[in-house]
Amino acid sequence: MATQAKAKLVAIVDDDELMRGALQGLLKAVGLPSRAFASAEEFLKSGQQHQTACLIADIRMPGMSGLELQAQLNAEHCRIPTIFITAHGDTKMRLQALRAGAVEFMAKPFDDEVLLENVRAALDS
């Protein structure tokens, strides 16, 4: 049970506090445990990346961007199914993210049902 719970951890990386709160609240409402990080650096430093079953990340953040975080995780052989949520994503960025292993690339504001479906899919994979 413990390992299963660990494996089902959803990590949220977003520099916006309101967004982090909203995502955490949503996951809590559907009974999914989550942890939020204000930056990519904070997430990498926490060591939680190895217990993370799904990553929800913003692309544009001060310091390391979401795409850079994804690249870093890939480099560390820590491929986490990642859902990007961004306000201004263009097609090029979207393709780049998907090629690097992203599960989904969503624009803000997003449909919570679609997000949850993606999260569940990531957790089941």
Place this chain on the structure above:
Amino acid sequence: MTYRVTGKWIARPAASAALRYGLAFASIAAALGLAHTFLYFHLPQPFAAFALSAIAITFWYGGTKPGIVAAALASIIRYTHWSEVSAVSRVLYDVVFVIFALLMVGVNRARSELEVRVAQRTAELTRANEDLSLEIAERKRAEEKLRQSEAYLAEAQKLTHTGSWVWEVAGRCALHLSEEWYRIYGFDPEEGMPAWDKRLQRIHPDDRAKWQQAIDQAISEKSDYEVEFRLLLPDGKVRHLHTVGHPVLDASGNLVQFVGSSTDITERKQAEEALRQAQSDLAHVSRVTTMGELTASLAHEVNQPIAAAITDANTCLRWLNRDHPDVEEAREAASRMVKDATRAAEIVSRTRLLFKKGTPQWELVDINEIIREMVALMRSEVTRYSISVRTELAEDIPQLTGDRVQLQQVLMNLMINAIDAMKDGDGTRELAVKSQRAENEQLMVSISDTGVGLPPQQADQIFNAFFTTKPHGTGMGLRISRSIIESHGGRLWAADNSPRGASFHLTLPVEAEAHE
């Protein structure tokens, strides 16, 4: 007829010497002739009477010496022609001739003295007359000069819209009001100097107290005064006046009068107002242009809390739609929603304020608050280019008087410049905004970047109008920023940042400065 004055005597014309002596002989000959004519007609023998007349005529017209000659001649002739006369009567005749001659000498002398005196008096009068005409001419010239000078002064007053005046303190009445003064105040000079009350009525009701206070203070302190106020003329026209007055004291130091001038500065005021409006319009255009560059970031900035609000609203519904609604969780989601919406509203109002066009609003502002607001507004923009922002705000900074929107604009311009300088470069990208107290009641704000730095050899030109290093720059940003800071009584300058990039520093006085 002129006489040459030599001492007391007047020299008669030399040419008449022969004539004068001739007169002696001729007159005595005439007397002799007349006497013989009388004798011929057996009339009483009157030679003595005729001779005396001849002597008198010769003395009078011929002078003393010919007169004496005539007297001698008469005596000889009487003796030679009328020898029958007794010895006594002969002597008597001679005595009469001598006395008469002496009397005539005296008469002649008196006449000569009189003539000298008359000549002198005439000369004096002539001189006085000449002096008088000179003086009259001089006075005329002076009057002409004065008239001319007054005309020049009136012309100068007209050109500079300056009226001069003098008023008496005790009676509160005018002693002098120039033509231009009448024109400015809209009074008719033909009707004479207007009464104090009438004059007071022309002052704009809103400015009367200010004017009165300036005058009262000058009277109590016996000091100069200077006041700007408006006139409200009967036709509804408003004039702006600048008046300076100087006290006049009597010998014992009592205040007697004020003398001074009033200048109509309406045109200058209007020009200043137009300039201020033009500057404000230009600043607005520049601001809107700058905001246009930020559209994407601003949209993102608003989008963020809206996205959060939608998610929180959905979450709230999920808690409520359960078989057993969890009100506590729903409440939490709802309060997050309130925060989200508040944030979105804040961003919108902050942005709208910058788009707003209007005349500058001077108020007390907290520069740190303005910095924080602008950093918040720029958040998306800096994030977009992976720039980190460091703020070091001194907490003990006093407020200053200024136009919030314009100061925000300056900070926005400087921050956008900093971002532009860094977005294409390598290495650390750091935007530092610092506020601190400076000397002389000033505060200083510094905005430093680690970008490409100031254009080499052109560091002085960056504040010039239309100078830009950006492909789509207007070249007005820094120019306008500097004029905004200067209108706040401060300074804005640029320097190189160490080890790389540029720093912009601005100072602002914390005391309210004149900003008109």
